[in-house]
Amino acid sequence: MRLLWKSQAGTSLIELLVGGAIALIAVGAVIQLQITAYRSQRVDEARFRAQSEAMIALDRLSRDIRMATEISVGGGSIAVRIGAETIQYSLRTDTHQVIRTENTIDQVVGEQVESLTFTSELGGAQVRVEWLARLPDGSTYLLESTASPRIQTGE
Numbered sequence: 001m002r003l004l005w006k007s008q009a010g011t012s013l014i015e016l017l018v019g020g021a022i023a024l025i026a027v028g029a030v031i032q033l034q035i036t037a038y039r040s041q042r043v044d045e046a047r048f049r050a051q052s053e054a055m056i057a058l059d060r061l062s063r064d065i066r067m068a069t070e071i072s073v074g075g076g077s078i079a080v081r082i083g084a085e086t087i088q089y090s091l092r093t094d095t096h097q098v099i100r101t102e103n104t105i106d107q108v109v110g111e112q113v114e115s116l117t118f119t120s121e122l123g124g125a126q127v128r129v130e131w132l133a134r135l136p137d138g139s140t141y142l143l144e145s146t147a148s149p150r151i152q153t154g155e
Contacts, residue, residue, distance in 0.1 A: 050141075057098060062147040112136075114140060
C-alpha cells in the first residue's frame with residue numbers, strides 16, 4: 001500500500017512555483033518581442049509615409065518648375081510663374097511646414113521639414129532642390145531633385 005502512494009505522489013509547492021516562474025519569464029519575453037516588433041513597424045510606416053509625402057511634393061514642385069516661364073529663387077523659397085499664375089513654395093521655420101501658395105491659397109505639401117534649399121544652376125537652366133526632413137524617430141533624411149524650366153530665365 002505504501003508503494004502505491006509513493007507512485008501517485010503529486011508535485012510540491014516549490015515545483016509549482018519554479019514552473020510558474022519559468023512560464024512567466026517565457027511569456028514576458030514573447031510579449032516584449034511583440035511590443036518591439038509593433039514599435040518598429042510603426043516607425044517604419046511613419047518613415048515610409050513621410051518619405052512618400054516628400055517625394056510626391058518634390059514631384060509636384062519639379063512639374064511646376066518644368067512648366068515655368070519664369071522662376072525667381074531666393075533663400076528658402078521659389079516663385080514659379082506659369083502663364084499668368086505665380087506659385088510659391090516656401091518653408092515656414094516656425095511650424096516646419098513646406099507651403100505651396102497659389103492664388104493666395106496656402107496648401108501644406110510637407111511637414112517636419114528642417115530645411116528647404118533652392119539653387120539656380122547653369123545660368124537658370126536648372127533648379128536644384130534639397131529637402132531635409134526629420135522623421136518621428138528623430139532621424140533625418142535628405143531628398144534632392146533637379147528640374148529644368150521650359151524657358152531659361154536666370155535667377
